[in-house]
Amino acid sequence: MLLSDDFSNELSRERAEKFTANREINRIASSGIPFRPVESAGGSSGHVFTAVIDDRPYAAMFNWNETSADIAAVCERAQIPEGTYRDLWTGRTVSTEQGSLIWRFEDTDAALLEFIHE
Numbered sequence: 001m002l003l004s005d006d007f008s009n010e011l012s013r014e015r016a017e018k019f020t021a022n023r024e025i026n027r028i029a030s031s032g033i034p035f036r037p038v039e040s041a042g043g044s045s046g047h048v049f050t051a052v053i054d055d056r057p058y059a060a061m062f063n064w065n066e067t068s069a070d071i072a073a074v075c076e077r078a079q080i081p082e083g084t085y086r087d088l089w090t091g092r093t094v095s096t097e098q099g100s101l102i103w104r105f106e107d108t109d110a111a112l113l114e115f116i117h118e
Contacts, residue, residue, distance in 0.1 A: 024088045025112065028053055035060050038078045048073040050080055057081060057115040063105035072102045085113035 003019065005012035019025070028051075035049035035058070048071065049060040057080045061071045075082050075096055082096040087103075089112060094103060103111050 022088065024114075028058065028088075028112070038073055047071045048078060050078050059085065059101060059113045061103045061105075061111045061113065063107070063109055066108050068104070068106050070102050070104050072100050074100050081115055081118065083118040084116050086116050088112045088114055 003016050005016060007013050007016065031053045033051050033053050035051040037046040038048040038050060039046050041047070045062070045064065047062050047064070050073075051058050051060075059073055059078065059080055061073070063069045063071055073080065076099060078101070080101065082099060084093055084095045085101060086093045089110075093116070094101070094113070096102075101113070103113065105111075
């Protein structure tokens, strides 16, 4: 994890505490297993990265834009199973639809989705 906020700012301290105190996120970070991009994004970063940690599939999804967007990963191409996923930041769940995992972002944000069942 890289935290580079100004910690003299109370909001920055609260954010850092939230980010560093999530045990599930810390477990994934400490595994040392890298996530790999699903698609090449040309001149910018991709939107979906996947990894398998302790035999469980994960998808990290990013919306780099300041507007709402649906970020999608075709399960077969991403080599992740169809089923239900849970975001480790919010606890929100989503099920795949027609072979794709789709996460709705309201603005610039990230989700770390853990496969929980078919």
